[in-house]
Amino acid sequence: MMNQNVIVSDRKPILGSKTITVSGSSSPMFSSPPTYFTFPRRKFLELLEAADKNSTNINKNNLGAGKIASWVDSMRDSSPTRIRSSSHDSSDNDHKTSWIVQFPSALNKFDEIVNAAKGKQIVMFLDYDGTLSPIVEDPDKAYITHEMREVVKNVALNFPTAIVTGRSIDKVRGFVKLDEIYYAGSHGMDIEGPTNEYAYGESNQGVLFQPAREFVPMIEKLFKILEEKTKWIPGAMVENNKFCLSVHFRRVDEKRWTALAEQVKSVLIDFPQLKLTQGRKVLEIRPTIKWDKGQALNFLLKSLGFEKSEDVVPVYIGDDRTDEDAFKVLRERGQGFGILVSKVPKETNASYSLQDPSQVNEFLRRLVEWKRKTFEEA
Numbered sequence: 001m002m003n004q005n006v007i008v009s010d011r012k013p014i015l016g017s018k019t020i021t022v023s024g025s026s027s028p029m030f031s032s033p034p035t036y037f038t039f040p041r042r043k044f045l046e047l048l049e050a051a052d053k054n055s056t057n058i059n060k061n062n063l064g065a066g067k068i069a070s071w072v073d074s075m076r077d078s079s080p081t082r083i084r085s086s087s088h089d090s091s092d093n094d095h096k097t098s099w100i101v102q103f104p105s106a107l108n109k110f111d112e113i114v115n116a117a118k119g120k121q122i123v124m125f126l127d128y129d130g131t132l133s134p135i136v137e138d139p140d141k142a143y144i145t146h147e148m149r150e151v152v153k154n155v156a157l158n159f160p161t162a163i164v165t166g167r168s169i170d171k172v173r174g175f176v177k178l179d180e181i182y183y184a185g186s187h188g189m190d191i192e193g194p195t196n197e198y199a200y201g202e203s204n205q206g207v208l209f210q211p212a213r214e215f216v217p218m219i220e221k222l223f224k225i226l227e228e229k230t231k232w233i234p235g236a237m238v239e240n241n242k243f244c245l246s247v248h249f250r251r252v253d254e255k256r257w258t259a260l261a262e263q264v265k266s267v268l269i270d271f272p273q274l275k276l277t278q279g280r281k282v283l284e285i286r287p288t289i290k291w292d293k294g295q296a297l298n299f300l301l302k303s304l305g306f307e308k309s310e311d312v313v314p315v316y317i318g319d320d321r322t323d324e325d326a327f328k329v330l331r332e333r334g335q336g337f338g339i340l341v342s343k344v345p346k347e348t349n350a351s352y353s354l355q356d357p358s359q360v361n362e363f364l365r366r367l368v369e370w371k372r373k374t375f376e377e378a
């Protein structure tokens with residue numbers, strides 16, 4: 001396989017994989033190296049003021065200095081942004097119906113999806129929270145069911161499979177407990193291949209790419225500051241995802257959201273190399289490098305030898321705003337399918353929808369079954 005740009009890691013390589021010490025910015029795989037931006041403080045504040053409702057980035061999201069109220073409004077929205085029917089729209093039911101016509105159930109359109117994949121290589125990309133595990137109050141208890149683990153394992157034995165998540169790899173691996181898959185943790189900023197038995201080629205084993213490695217000390221520093229600054233807010237929780245942080249407010253009384261937002265904002269002002277995005281009842285802080293789940297998807301396809309191939313069908317299933325970056329990449333590639341997991345109409349770049357993790361399970365089960373039948377018929 002083609003991945004020669006192994007990036008230095010402080011994690012122990014898996015099963016005999018080779019790690020070469022190079023810096024993220026000297027990766028031979030990318031013509032333009034991963035970059036980050038430093039802004040003068042004044043410029044940063046201007047950016048915080050800039051309004052762009054459609055962006056997930058606080059720097060452009062009308063959520064900045066003096067805009068705490070709109071920041072809190074945005075915290076109320078689920079993720080991706082819900083489409084609300086206005087008084088000029090037809091009823092909620094009509095609205096839902098037209099949404100589901102536009103983004104039909106991947107179960108109802110299963111044949112359409114697998115027909116497009118005939119004779120081609122499916123590569124599976126799976127988000128974790130809200131996709132493989134249901135959303136729960138306590139992020140430390142977002143367990144995957146035994147059935148889901150089994151089906152993901154079967155998928156991975158049939159197709160190259162990656163879990164792409166905002167969590168740290170260590171945390172998500174602790175939940176998933178599978179060796180057969182690729183992991184892209186920290187919103188794709190930490191990519192690791194399976195053990196050699198399952199890797200598609202020797203160079204796809206172990207740590208493959210960590211474009212934000214230089215940010216780790218900064219993230220650790222901010223983690224401690226934020227823990228201290230938010231500890232008086234009942235229910236607030238800061239999660240260290242290694243290359244990024246999550247500030248959870250699912251268990252914070254809504255009356256205290258403004259206070260939490262103010263704390264986070266006041267701290268972030270001193271970290272212009274970090275940006276704030278938003279997920280499901282969570283504020284996510286990450287480096288301002290041009291790297292996201294979409295880039296991770298491209299990276300993995302390239303590593304697997306499918307960069308330019310017409311014969312690949314990437315399928316990405318996710319529920320969150322951060323998954324939209326991957327859906328967008330699929331649209332740009334004109335390849336594969338994005339599947340949004342949502343019970344309610346949301347703005348999305350996906351092509352299909354599934355309602356919840358149990359439907360994801362059903363979809364994956366049918367995919368494995370389809371592969372088995374196709375194999376038997378061949």
Ligand SMILES: O=P(O)(O)OC[C@H]1O[C@H](O[C@H]2O[C@H](CO)[C@@H](O)[C@H](O)[C@H]2O)[C@H](O)[C@@H](O)[C@@H]1O
Pocket residue numbers: 127128129130134135136137138139140142164165166167239241246248250279280281282284320322
């Ligand atoms: O990319 P993902 O795998 O979807 O990870 C995104 C965030 O997921 C986790 O938080 C979300 O799930 C929690 C458990 O269900 C829930 O309590 C929280 O409200 C959700 O935002 C995870 O804890 C975060 O670190 C991830 O960034």
